[in-house]
Amino acid sequence: MGELFRSEEMTLAQLFLQSEAAYCCVSELGEIGMVQFRDLNPDVNVFQRKFVNELSDPLPPPADLLYISPQATFEKLENELKEINTNQEALKKNFLELTELKHILRLYLCAMEDPSLLEESAAQYDPNDVIRGAPLRLGFVAGVIGRERIPTFERMLWRVCRGNVFLRQAEIEDPLEDPTTSDQVHKSVFIIFFQGDQLKNRVKKICEGFRATLYPCPETPQERKEMLAGVNARIEDLQMVLNQTEDHRQRVLQAAAKTVRVWFIKVRKMKAIYHTLNLCNIDVTQKCLIAEVWCPISDMDSIQFALRRGTEKSGSTVPSILNRMQTKQTPPTYNKTNKFTSGFQNIVDAYGIGSYREINPAPYTIITFPFLFAVMFGDLGHGVLMTCAALYLVLRESRLMMFSMVFAGRYIILLMGIFSIYTGIIYNDCFSKSLNVFGSGWSVRPMFDSRVGGNWTSETLDGNRVLQLDPAIDGVFKGPYPIGIDPIWNIATNKLTFLNSFKMKMSVVLGVIHMLFGVTLSLFNHLYFQKPLNIYLGFIPEIVFMASLFGYLVILVFYKWVAYDAQTSRDAPSLLIAFINMFLFNYNDPSNRALYSGQMVIQSLLVVIALACVPCMLIVKTLVLRRQYLWRKHLVRYSRPGVTFNFADVAVHQAIHTIEYCLGCISNTASYLRLWALSLAHAQLSEVLWSMVMHIGLSSRSFILLSIVFFFFSVLTVAILLIMEGLSAFLHALRLHCFSSFVIVWKML
Structure with missing residues (x-):
C-alpha cells in the first residue's frame, strides 16, 4: 500500500566502487533505475573532471563485454562506405x-x-597560302x-x-x-x-x-x-x-539503419554512465571511486544484486560496498511505477512532484482521470473505437515501441475508451443515436384514453406539428429506463433543454465530490507528518467551508430530484436563484418558493459557519503558530539556534493560502462546468456529422454512394470526434486534475 499511495521511503547510502568495476556497476544501477547520485564535486569545473575525455570519445573498459562500444562497427562501416x-x-x-x-x-x-x-x-x-598540287x-x-x-x-x-x-x-x-x-x-x-x-x-x-x-x-x-x-x-x-554498386551501397546503408537506433541508445547510455562517474570522488590511491546515492530502503537488496552483477561482469575480484548513512537532509521524492501506472504518474508529475512521503494522487488518478474524460467524451460508438485502438497498442506492445508518445499512454487510452463506453451507455448515445434495448418508459396511448385524462384525438395529431406528453396522466410514464437516459429523448424537441439541465447538475455534483476527495487526501498528509495544528486549523475549516456551501448545493440537487415528481414539478423552485438568495439572506422572493420547511434557518446557519471558517484559517492559525514559537523559545531544550519566526511572513503566507482556497472553491466549481460544455459539444458534433454525412448515404439506394459516404463519415469521425475532440477532452481533464484537485492534495508542509 505504501508503495502505491505514498512516495518511497529513501535513505542516503555511500558506494565504494573499484576503478575497473565502476563502469559496469553504474551501468547495472542505471538499468534498474533506483538510485540518484549526488554530486560530490560541485566546485570542480565540468571540463576538469576525470572522465571528460571519455565523454568526448566514449570507450568502455576492455573487460566490459556487454557494453562494447559501437566505434569498431562504425569504423568498419565507414571504411566500407x-x-x-x-x-x-x-x-x-x-x-x-x-x-x-x-x-x-x-x-x-x-x-x-x-x-x-x-x-x-x-x-x-x-x-x-596553299602549295600548288598538295592536298x-x-x-x-x-x-x-x-x-x-x-x-x-x-x-x-x-x-x-x-x-x-x-x-x-x-x-x-x-x-x-x-x-x-x-x-x-x-x-x-x-x-x-x-x-x-x-x-x-x-x-x-x-x-x-x-x-x-x-x-x-x-x-x-x-x-x-x-x-x-x-x-x-x-x-x-x-x-x-x-x-550493382548502388544496390550494394543501399544494402549496406539499410543494414546500418536497422541498428542505428540501438547504437544511439548505447552511446547515450555510455555518456550517461561517464557523466555519473564524474559525480564521484576518487580516493588518494586512484583505485577506488566514492559515491553517495539516494535509494529506496525497500530496494536495498536489488541494489546489492546489481552491484554484484556489475562486479562479476567487469572481472574484478574486489566487491563493491554499499553503506547506509545518517543525514538530516530531506530525501528526494521517488514514486515506484510499472508500465500500467507510469502514464498516470506522468499526468501527476506534469503538475508537480509532491514533497517527500506525501500522498501520491496517481493511484486515484487511474480512476478519476479517465472517468472525467469519459464524462466529456461519452459516446458508446466512439468509446468502442478508442478501446479497440488502445487494445491493439497493448497487445502489440512488443512491436510498437517506436511510437513512444502514443505507446506510453496506451493504458490511459484504454481506460478512457472503457469509461467512454460506460458513459455512452448512461447517455444512451451511440454515434448520436439512442439504443432502445429495454423499451421506452413513455407511452403515447394513454393520451388518447379519456378515461385516464387523455385529451388527444386524430384531429389533434393533424393540427399540431409538436405535441407534449403529460406525465401526470396515468400510464404515460411507466418508470425510468433500466440504465441510462430513455431513448425517447433522442426524438424529443426539448432534448437539448433536458440534457443541459441533467449534465449541468451532474458536472457540479462530480466537481464538488472530486474537490472534497482532494481535501480528504490532504488529511492523510497531516496525520502522517503528525501536524495536528494543520488538521484542526487547516483541514477541518477547509472541508467545513466547502461542505457548508457547495456540499449543501449537491444535497439540494439530489433533494430536488427526489422531492418533486411529475405532478409537483411545475412548482419546483430554481436552485440557482435559491443558492444566490442563500448568500444574500433573501428569503422573501415570491417567485422562488422554499424547497423545504426551515430552509431559511439552515441556510443562514451554513453561511455563518462558512464565514466563521475564514478567520479561523486566516488569523487563528497564525496566532497559534506564534504562541508555539514563543513557548518553545523559553524552553532551552526545545530551542534551535538560528530558527526565527517572522510573524509578517507567516501572516502573509496564510492570508494568500486562505484567499486562494476560498476563491478556488468558487472558481473550481464553476470550472467543472466544462464537463457539461464539452459533453454537449461532442454530442452536437456527432449529431451534425450523422445528419449531414451519413444520412445522405442511408437515404440513397446506391451501394456505391453509400460506400463513399461511409468512407468520408469514418474519416471525419476519426479525425474530428476521436482525435480532435479526444485531445480537447484530455486537456480539460488534465486541467481539472492539476488545478482543481492536485493543488488541494499538496500543501507546503
Whole structure:
C-alpha cells in the first residue's frame, strides 16, 4: 500500500566502487533505475573532471563485454562506405568520360559525312597560302565544354585565331552527372579544324582556359567506328557495374539503419554512465571511486544484486560496498511505477512532484482521470473505437515501441475508451443515436384514453406539428429506463433543454465530490507528518467551508430530484436563484418558493459557519503558530539556534493560502462546468456529422454512394470526434486534475 499511495521511503547510502568495476556497476544501477547520485564535486569545473575525455570519445573498459562500444562497427562501416563511394566516384568519372567520348565520335562521324565540310573549311583559307598540287590536310581537336560557355568560347577562337579555324559543335541532349558533386550539368561537344602547329597550340591553350575536356580521336574512319562500338560496349558494362554498386551501397546503408537506433541508445547510455562517474570522488590511491546515492530502503537488496552483477561482469575480484548513512537532509521524492501506472504518474508529475512521503494522487488518478474524460467524451460508438485502438497498442506492445508518445499512454487510452463506453451507455448515445434495448418508459396511448385524462384525438395529431406528453396522466410514464437516459429523448424537441439541465447538475455534483476527495487526501498528509495544528486549523475549516456551501448545493440537487415528481414539478423552485438568495439572506422572493420547511434557518446557519471558517484559517492559525514559537523559545531544550519566526511572513503566507482556497472553491466549481460544455459539444458534433454525412448515404439506394459516404463519415469521425475532440477532452481533464484537485492534495508542509 505504501508503495502505491505514498512516495518511497529513501535513505542516503555511500558506494565504494573499484576503478575497473565502476563502469559496469553504474551501468547495472542505471538499468534498474533506483538510485540518484549526488554530486560530490560541485566546485570542480565540468571540463576538469576525470572522465571528460571519455565523454568526448566514449570507450568502455576492455573487460566490459556487454557494453562494447559501437566505434569498431562504425569504423568498419565507414571504411566500407568510403571504399564504395571511392569506387563509385571512379566509375562515374569513367562513365562520364566514355559518354562524352561517345558524343564526340558521333559528332565527328556526322561531320565527316557532310560533303560541304571540306569546302566550308577550305573557303576560310587564302588559296595563295596553299602549295600548288598538295592536298589540303587539316588538323582537329575534339572535346566537351559547358553549354553556357559556348558563345564566349567561339568568339575567343575567332579573335585569337583570326578566323583561321572551323568550329563544329552540338549540344548533348541529356544532362550529365558530375561525379564529384552529383549535380546535373549541361554540356556540348565540339570539333575544331585548323591547319598548322601554331594554330594547334593556340586552340589547346584556349580550351585549357575555358576548362574544356579534350579527347583523342583516331585518324581513319574505320578506327573511329571501331572505337565508337567499343565505347558503347564499355558504357553498357559500366552502367551494369554502377547499378550493382548502388544496390550494394543501399544494402549496406539499410543494414546500418536497422541498428542505428540501438547504437544511439548505447552511446547515450555510455555518456550517461561517464557523466555519473564524474559525480564521484576518487580516493588518494586512484583505485577506488566514492559515491553517495539516494535509494529506496525497500530496494536495498536489488541494489546489492546489481552491484554484484556489475562486479562479476567487469572481472574484478574486489566487491563493491554499499553503506547506509545518517543525514538530516530531506530525501528526494521517488514514486515506484510499472508500465500500467507510469502514464498516470506522468499526468501527476506534469503538475508537480509532491514533497517527500506525501500522498501520491496517481493511484486515484487511474480512476478519476479517465472517468472525467469519459464524462466529456461519452459516446458508446466512439468509446468502442478508442478501446479497440488502445487494445491493439497493448497487445502489440512488443512491436510498437517506436511510437513512444502514443505507446506510453496506451493504458490511459484504454481506460478512457472503457469509461467512454460506460458513459455512452448512461447517455444512451451511440454515434448520436439512442439504443432502445429495454423499451421506452413513455407511452403515447394513454393520451388518447379519456378515461385516464387523455385529451388527444386524430384531429389533434393533424393540427399540431409538436405535441407534449403529460406525465401526470396515468400510464404515460411507466418508470425510468433500466440504465441510462430513455431513448425517447433522442426524438424529443426539448432534448437539448433536458440534457443541459441533467449534465449541468451532474458536472457540479462530480466537481464538488472530486474537490472534497482532494481535501480528504490532504488529511492523510497531516496525520502522517503528525501536524495536528494543520488538521484542526487547516483541514477541518477547509472541508467545513466547502461542505457548508457547495456540499449543501449537491444535497439540494439530489433533494430536488427526489422531492418533486411529475405532478409537483411545475412548482419546483430554481436552485440557482435559491443558492444566490442563500448568500444574500433573501428569503422573501415570491417567485422562488422554499424547497423545504426551515430552509431559511439552515441556510443562514451554513453561511455563518462558512464565514466563521475564514478567520479561523486566516488569523487563528497564525496566532497559534506564534504562541508555539514563543513557548518553545523559553524552553532551552526545545530551542534551535538560528530558527526565527517572522510573524509578517507567516501572516502573509496564510492570508494568500486562505484567499486562494476560498476563491478556488468558487472558481473550481464553476470550472467543472466544462464537463457539461464539452459533453454537449461532442454530442452536437456527432449529431451534425450523422445528419449531414451519413444520412445522405442511408437515404440513397446506391451501394456505391453509400460506400463513399461511409468512407468520408469514418474519416471525419476519426479525425474530428476521436482525435480532435479526444485531445480537447484530455486537456480539460488534465486541467481539472492539476488545478482543481492536485493543488488541494499538496500543501507546503
